[in-house]
Amino acid sequence: MADRDLAGYDAELASRARVIPGLDARLARIDARAGTDSFHVLQGLKDPEAEREVSKCCYLYQRFGSTGTRGAIEVEGPMEQPKVARLFAEVFKTKTGSEFGSVQPGDRANPGMYWLQQQATPDLKAQWQYYVSDGVDGKRTGWYPYEGSASDEVEELYSQHVANARESRTATRVVSSGYFTYHVEPHRSAGGTRPDWRAPLWRPYAQTCSRRERARRQGSDRFRPPGALGPSKVSRDAKLALGIL
Numbered sequence: 001m002a003d004r005d006l007a008g009y010d011a012e013l014a015s016r017a018r019v020i021p022g023l024d025a026r027l028a029r030i031d032a033r034a035g036t037d038s039f040h041v042l043q044g045l046k047d048p049e050a051e052r053e054v055s056k057c058c059y060l061y062q063r064f065g066s067t068g069t070r071g072a073i074e075v076e077g078p079m080e081q082p083k084v085a086r087l088f089a090e091v092f093k094t095k096t097g098s099e100f101g102s103v104q105p106g107d108r109a110n111p112g113m114y115w116l117q118q119q120a121t122p123d124l125k126a127q128w129q130y131y132v133s134d135g136v137d138g139k140r141t142g143w144y145p146y147e148g149s150a151s152d153e154v155e156e157l158y159s160q161h162v163a164n165a166r167e168s169r170t171a172t173r174v175v176s177s178g179y180f181t182y183h184v185e186p187h188r189s190a191g192g193t194r195p196d197w198r199a200p201l202w203r204p205y206a207q208t209c210s211r212r213e214r215a216r217r218q219g220s221d222r223f224r225p226p227g228a229l230g231p232s233k234v235s236r237d238a239k240l241a242l243g244i245l
Helices: 013-017 079-096 148-163 231-241
Strands: 020-032 036-044 056-068 070-080 127-132 142-145 173-177 180-185 201-202 213-217
Touching: 020 079, 020 173, 036 079, 036 173, 056 079, 070 079, 127 148, 148 173
Parallel strands: none
Antiparallel strands: 020 036, 036 056, 056 070, 127 142, 127 213, 173 180, 180 201
């Protein structure tokens, strides 16, 4: 399906556009040590309604930027499908250093270049919350919800990690948020034993900031304090998440 951010850029096109088979790529360039984490969404789109009347009914869609932001969007077209395919391949080679069609999702990238990720399916109904226990901003101890856009962003990172077989390249992400940059580690769990409970670690990159435990809820799950499952088990998980053990 077309990238969901297209709806905010061109709602009319988003309501009609379909992804051209084979022209759908999500690229990433991640270097946690250097503090670099960028994405590039690349899609060839077709307007089936316009195709009934004209041959120039296709578009090249791109969304790119720093992880943690929605990035910038560029849409070129309408044009004929062969031209979209050619432009798609040109951008792909520029970003990856490889010919389009010569690499598979998950293949190792050329040094300093983007790599082709597996397609992820985030569950935007999942809810992410963070746990406060230090009274920051006068808040009482307990779970607090992320705003919708922030929760969706965390869910996207988590789903990318899962789709890419939880491999090391997606295990630590560098996320830009306002004036701060954080390391996000979706592979570490800081509470809960059920498989649908996730608490990625957020910690500051080159800055001083409190660490927060995060949790993911699906359906009727309830958010519980990190110690609610027993002191020995949870405290060890929390220490692992914070890098203490």
